[in-house]
Amino acid sequence: MKKLNVGMIGGGFMGKAHALAYAGMPMFFWPAPAVPHRHTLVDVTDEIAKEAAAKLGFDNYSSNWREVVENPEIDIIDIVTPNNSHAEIAIAAAKAGKHVICEKPLARDAAETKTMLDAVEAAGVKHMVAFNYRRTPAVALAKKYIEEGRIGNILNFRGTYLQDWSADPNSPLSWRFQKEIAGSGALGDIGTHVIDFARYLVGEITDVNAVSKTWIPERPVQSGGADKLGTVKSAGDVPKGKVDVDDEITTLVKFENGAVGSIEATRNAWGRNNFLTFEIHGDKGSIYFNYERRDELQVCFSDDPGDAKGFRTVYTGPAHPYGEGLWPIPALGIGYGETKIIEAYDFIKSIVDDTTVSPNFDDGYRIAVISDAILESAEKGQWVNLDKTPVKTN
């Protein structure tokens, strides 16, 4: 069986998720198109990289990502670093002929993202951006219903991504609050997942109109580079640094096909943990999804009998997308890991089959264009129409 060697740049939380995906993928999707092999892990120092490699099951480690990118044994470069380093690594990897999978958002803005898209297209390598949530089986089931016309023409999309891990003003100033590193705040970090849902399920967005808020203007400076997503609280008298990104974004959206809707992203919603939801109204039915209860999709069909009409709670399992490969009955439990395992499967399959996978760098670029427009709209206080940037058909 074919083997593909992975060089992973970054060994933090996302690195763990990707490593689990590589280890678990063949177990779930067998026969695997190819077996991903955890070849080399890169982190900022040799010491850190060595430990991460041991922890995550990589054979080798390095603190020099350029060497790894150039290593002829490596087939895939997997980028799980903060946003500001994505472009440089991805471009180098593409030039070295490696297939590239990169965490989201691809880069800090559309212009930077475009350089990545151009590089992978020029190199002819496979590319993917890790909007893993659309690979939740329930989300793929929503896509299936829509494509089969079971909820009719879509009228409305309302998406939210609400979290509270940074609602506490003592939650530290990680890189996610710094524009120079992150590009934007809640928008890029979580809002882009909702934009990905919107494009995946409804279609292209043509216009946005947003408000943006930074609720906590400064935060305790973090000691150490680790990004603990708010679990480390600073004590009283630490120095504080400026937050220069959004804590919250809400935007109206219009779609090419006439649908309208809204997207909301905030990290200041006490009690919401990973409240990534969408509600879609079609002229023949409705769909509701909430990632916090990700085994479930709720769907209402307008042609149900009058005395038995209402939202069905469908638990995904073998009868649903990706289900044959997962667990044998519904509700055994889809976790974060499974979304990443499916993502790895689809990416590796696209390499072996020489096909295009979605979402790829073109999708990532389109999302960056939308994100920029959202920020522009919030700043100017007006609708922003999106230049019809060329969108590839996948």
Place this chain on the structure above:
Amino acid sequence: MKKLNVGMIGGGFMGKAHALAYAGMPMFFWPAPAVPHRHTLVDVTDEIAKEAAAKLGFDNYSSNWREVVENPEIDIIDIVTPNNSHAEIAIAAAKAGKHVICEKPLARDAAETKTMLDAVEAAGVKHMVAFNYRRTPAVALAKKYIEEGRIGNILNFRGTYLQDWSADPNSPLSWRFQKEIAGSGALGDIGTHVIDFARYLVGEITDVNAVSKTWIPERPVQSGGADKLGTVKSAGDVPKGKVDVDDEITTLVKFENGAVGSIEATRNAWGRNNFLTFEIHGDKGSIYFNYERRDELQVCFSDDPGDAKGFRTVYTGPAHPYGEGLWPIPALGIGYGETKIIEAYDFIKSIVDDTTVSPNFDDGYRIAVISDAILESAEKGQWVNLDKTPVKTN
């Protein structure tokens, strides 16, 4: 015990709700400030009015509302007719010195509403607009939490009112789809309830930015005047008439106190029946309410212990607003009737105590101003700042 005679103009669905409220109010709130007496019911013909009076327990009936408004025995005029007749009746009632309670929205636009406000203020009578949903005990509990500072400063309000009774294109062209009678569509019919929530719970709205859609541009012309809210479906070959109001509105909102948010109203959301919800994020907690499960309020407090933090589902009962008067344990069941009974209680209390009750015609006018701004914003495609119309302190 004091008795107040009610003349009710209109004997349809809302008339039933108000009649039940008058009958039930003293049973729930005892000793009652005064006992409302169902004196005269008015409808379009004597025959219809006679039957409605018998059904709803009124002593007398009439097809001449002007006579009833002038009747010196009458203390209260209750207006439960379509929107286009509210102003004329309310103004006449005020001039005759009657206290006035009127269904929402008060009138078809802000200008027309202003004539009503001016009339009741000039006459010095008590006035109320029947945004009953804010009298759901769970909504009043949300207000209490907010006023006591238990969720801190409010950052965000997201309100929705989703229904599906007119999602079927064969649902008839009732007056609710005709601008001449209704003023607006989903906005005035249901969106105004959300605006009422927003003002009640968060504060004054200063800016709006909306999209509006009419999904079903024509509907079967209705035979008969009754408004069956979509339950009567027309057969195939009936003539159709034009819908000239909105089926759906979504608007961004900004509040005077710095909070932001969105309001969405649609009657085309399959599977949503009376999905009137709000989610409010404060810097110390969050609240969620859904009228479809109206016995419950969900609240999360940020200062809960780390291992036991999350939304609580609080069922309202004797320990909560209006609870002493209602049922002896939570979840015996708040229905539509109870919201109207509480509304009647507060209105009659304001008459007896000579105090101001909320929401009154000033609130109704303010909501009309906001509604007009939403329509203007949707038409122009830009933010509309609300003239700082003088708002009374209640």
Place this chain on the structure above:
Amino acid sequence: MKKLNVGMIGGGFMGKAHALAYAGMPMFFWPAPAVPHRHTLVDVTDEIAKEAAAKLGFDNYSSNWREVVENPEIDIIDIVTPNNSHAEIAIAAAKAGKHVICEKPLARDAAETKTMLDAVEAAGVKHMVAFNYRRTPAVALAKKYIEEGRIGNILNFRGTYLQDWSADPNSPLSWRFQKEIAGSGALGDIGTHVIDFARYLVGEITDVNAVSKTWIPERPVQSGGADKLGTVKSAGDVPKGKVDVDDEITTLVKFENGAVGSIEATRNAWGRNNFLTFEIHGDKGSIYFNYERRDELQVCFSDDPGDAKGFRTVYTGPAHPYGEGLWPIPALGIGYGETKIIEAYDFIKSIVDDTTVSPNFDDGYRIAVISDAILESAEKGQWVNLDKTPVKTN
């Protein structure tokens, strides 16, 4: 229109609910079979009765129930007193030729209940026992599904009624904790509602096997007769009295048709307020109901398509049982009052139409037989087979 005069014995919480039902019934079900008229209210003293009559809208009051029962103007005697007085009043009423509706449980045990059944049958009057919860539209919808065979043959019934109003040991020793007055504890007070559901939806129970617990063996003696359902907490040093009834009952049940199941009733379940639920598994589908969310019925049909199978949440409205008479769209809100309004309607209809209504005294008697068997089983620690007491076909 025909009028039926009601003499109501008792003016407490249940009296309020029944009074509201009489006032509201014609508003909801029109043309009404007859209009119930609140003629005379009886309570323990003239003073109390006078105030209750004013509050609940009765024309007359009395402290002598025997006189009212004998009053030739009275058509219906409505008994809403503590359990120990039901039999005496009901028997006298039957002998006087009055139709009788009585709160549940009918009496303190089966023997006492039998005297009531015999009396109403001998007198040939109409009789009803007020198990109102089965008149929740969602419960009637469950019945409809079952009768139409839509969930197939029933395999299992699990019913619960969980409350917490007396979980606090300082909640006072009301009559509900005294065997002499109440007959039994959680079993009679709330468990009988579940037994009524079981018989209504599944069929006759043949065998029971129960455990019973009294968790709080003594409680503060209550000052005053009022039954505030736990909302009045006694201060520290009050005298305590013995609780001689069950706080909790769980029983296995077997049905005549081969189904099995369990019934659980407790008033010591913190966080459960009126958690009256059932789950029914048939060989073609399942049903779940929870009164705390009483507008909803959940149903799963086995023949749904494989990729869209799951529980539907059906909100009851005009398309469901009793819906034409209630509110024009689902989720406007069924409250406790509506269940009582429907109950009053069906009772009065049975009088006018000269038909039998369910649940009647025969049902009440059968439930008493089952309750006695449950207590016997719990005491003996063994299965108790129910004597096949003659059950009338309604």
Place this chain on the structure above:
Amino acid sequence: MKKLNVGMIGGGFMGKAHALAYAGMPMFFWPAPAVPHRHTLVDVTDEIAKEAAAKLGFDNYSSNWREVVENPEIDIIDIVTPNNSHAEIAIAAAKAGKHVICEKPLARDAAETKTMLDAVEAAGVKHMVAFNYRRTPAVALAKKYIEEGRIGNILNFRGTYLQDWSADPNSPLSWRFQKEIAGSGALGDIGTHVIDFARYLVGEITDVNAVSKTWIPERPVQSGGADKLGTVKSAGDVPKGKVDVDDEITTLVKFENGAVGSIEATRNAWGRNNFLTFEIHGDKGSIYFNYERRDELQVCFSDDPGDAKGFRTVYTGPAHPYGEGLWPIPALGIGYGETKIIEAYDFIKSIVDDTTVSPNFDDGYRIAVISDAILESAEKGQWVNLDKTPVKTN
């Protein structure tokens, strides 16, 4: 870092879950007490074993489990075969000095289970039975609340495990329906998980009283050995074989500490997928858990303020048991895999630290004793008191 070699007997669905656990464990719990190495996989033929080894990442394969058990390189034997082979393998493994982890139920009845317990105790090896669901973080959180006294003394436990994968009579006659292989039906397969919860959370069970039903007495004979949990439906005219185990069990239970309750297990509950729930009432609070929404635990504390009392929905994350090792924020998603990763971690930790882990073979034996008593009770129609079999303190 220490390495422990695993020989896994069985390569089906459970084998996948265990393989993922071994691969993922060090990624989640680092530094790992030892790194489990997937050394050899055993299945019924060399061909099947070879493919399973490739799929699940084992270095070697075999069709001779005895050889693997004797292999001195192997440290751990992991048994994921049908129930009838557990004892023989486990006893051989113990005799060979291997640590043993075995899927549940340990064996077909208590007597057989006892031979396994005796063997591991005689050999002094570490042993664990894979009741993985108690390692769901939300279940461990329930345990923590109880141990800290936060819901007081436990009064009641109600546990259910409802599935529908075999509700269809055409679902094939897998080994799970054959007493000779499985020992019992729903009881052993899923009911034992609930018994494990009951003992883990409440304490020792002393008495049981059960009903048992086999709803579908014969099923299509299955072609091939694979156990697809009902997803493979047989066509019309296949031969049928007898089901000689229970489809459904409901039992009353009494606990040593005075609590009472019930346990229900069925595979015939349409619409329930992996509906493994418990509700526990204490005298200071209540807990509810449903594995279908396994990221959540619901808890109600009686000492919450009167106007904010109710069940909290707590999403488990870093602040909860095992949370540091899992995902950085709540609701990223606990899947089936995570429960198995935690299980592997605790087992390997017990080996390295030379401590006892729970649930072990002693627990497994105690559960077998209870299961036997349940079957005996159902057959005899009476309470069965459990011999006070010696229970080890772990």
